[in-house]
Amino acid sequence: MDYKTAGVDIDAGHETVRRIRALARSTFTPGVLSDIGSFGGLFQLEPGRYRDPVLVSSADGVGTKLKVAFLAGRHDTVGVDLVNHCVNDVLVQGAQPLFFLDYLATGRLAPDVAEAVVAGIAAACRDNGCALLGGETAEMPGFYADGEYDLAGFIVGVVDRERLVSGRTIAVGDVLVGLPSSGLHTNGYSLARRIVFDQLKLRVDSYVPELRRAVGDALLEPHRSYLPLVGPLLDGGRIKAMAHITGGGITDNLPRVLPHGTAAVVDVAAWEVPAVFQWLQQHGSVPMDDMLRTFNMGLGLVVVTARDQSEPLIEELAARGGRDARVVGEIVPGEPPLVSYVNLP
Numbered sequence: 001m002d003y004k005t006a007g008v009d010i011d012a013g014h015e016t017v018r019r020i021r022a023l024a025r026s027t028f029t030p031g032v033l034s035d036i037g038s039f040g041g042l043f044q045l046e047p048g049r050y051r052d053p054v055l056v057s058s059a060d061g062v063g064t065k066l067k068v069a070f071l072a073g074r075h076d077t078v079g080v081d082l083v084n085h086c087v088n089d090v091l092v093q094g095a096q097p098l099f100f101l102d103y104l105a106t107g108r109l110a111p112d113v114a115e116a117v118v119a120g121i122a123a124a125c126r127d128n129g130c131a132l133l134g135g136e137t138a139e140m141p142g143f144y145a146d147g148e149y150d151l152a153g154f155i156v157g158v159v160d161r162e163r164l165v166s167g168r169t170i171a172v173g174d175v176l177v178g179l180p181s182s183g184l185h186t187n188g189y190s191l192a193r194r195i196v197f198d199q200l201k202l203r204v205d206s207y208v209p210e211l212r213r214a215v216g217d218a219l220l221e222p223h224r225s226y227l228p229l230v231g232p233l234l235d236g237g238r239i240k241a242m243a244h245i246t247g248g249g250i251t252d253n254l255p256r257v258l259p260h261g262t263a264a265v266v267d268v269a270a271w272e273v274p275a276v277f278q279w280l281q282q283h284g285s286v287p288m289d290d291m292l293r294t295f296n297m298g299l300g301l302v303v304v305t306a307r308d309q310s311e312p313l314i315e316e317l318a319a320r321g322g323r324d325a326r327v328v329g330e331i332v333p334g335e336p337p338l339v340s341y342v343n344l345p
C-alpha cells in the first residue's frame with residue numbers, strides 16, 4: 001500500500017500548484033517578496049507611505065453557498081465571494097487590503113476544480129489590488145464527500161492609525177446610508193437551500209419567473225466588494241463607521257459599530273427589497289424579523305455619517321457607480337446598542 005492507494009495523490013497536488021502558480025503571480029504587487037511554494041509568504045510595506053501603520057486582519061469562509069456551487073458544477077465564483085467578503089471586513093475599519101491567503105480542503109483533489117476556484121480568488125484579488133500571497137490545498141480522503149470541498153480565506157490590510165474607522169465619533173442624529181447588495185452574498189444559505197431544494201423541490205437550473213433567471217444563477221451571484229466605491233471616500237472623516245451586513249443581517253451587524261448610548265432606527269421602506277428575498281420569504285413563510293436577522297435584505301454595507309454630509313456622500317457614491325445608495329435610517333439614543341425597524345411590511 002502507498003499514499004495514493006490511501007487516497008492522497010501527491011502528483012495531483014503538484015499539478016494543482018503548477019496550474020495556480022501563474023494565477024497567483026498575476027496578483028502580485030510591489031510589496032510581494034516571495035513566490036508561490038515558499039514555506040511562508042513575504043510582504044513588505046511600502047517605505048514612507050504610512051506614518052503609523054496598523055495592520056487589520058480577518059478570516060472567513062463561503063459557508064453552505066458551496067453546496068449550490070457543487071450542484072451547479074460551477075466553481076469560478078466562490079473564490080470571488082471569499083475574497084470580496086474578506087475585503088469588506090477590513091474595509092469597514094478603513095483598511096486597504098495588502099495580501100490574501102486561501103485554504104482549500106477536499107476529499108479527492110481535482111486539479112481542474114481547484115484551478116477554477118483559485119482563478120476566481122485571483123480575479124477578485126486583482127480587482128481589489130490585493131496580492132494572493134499563498135495558501136494551502138489539503139487532500140483529506142474520507143473527510144469530505146466526493147466532489148465537495150471547503151474554502152476559507154485570510155486577509156491582511158493596512159491603515160494609518162489616525163484614519164481608522166472606529167465609530168467613536170457617532171452621535172445621535174447621524175444617519176445611515178445603505179449600499180445595495182448583489183444578492184444573498186455569502187449568508188443565509190442554509191435557510192435558502194432548505195426553501196429552494198427541500199421545500200420547493202427545484203433544481204439549480206429551474207427557471208423562476210419572479211427572479212427572471214434560473215434559481216442557481218440567482219443564488220450564485222457573487223458577493224460584492226465595496227472597496228472601489230468607498231475606499232476613495234475615506235479621507236476627511238465623513239465616514240464615521242461602516243457595518244458589513246453578513247451573518248446576522250442588519251439586526252446583529254449594525255450594533256457592532258455603535259458606541260454605548262446609541263441605537264439605530266432602520267426604515268425598511270427606504271429601499272426596495274430585491275425580488276430574491278421577497279420570493280424566499282413568501283415560499284418559506286419566513287417571519288420578517290427572521291429575514292432581517294438571516295439575510296442582508298438588499299443592503300450589503302451600511303455607512304454612518306453626519307446628516308449634513310449624507311447628500312454629498314451619496315452624490316459622490318453615485319458618481320463612482322453607487323447610484324442606489326440612500327439614507328435608510330438614523331442614530332438615536334439607546335442602551336445597550338440595538339436596532340429597531342419602522343415601516344415593516
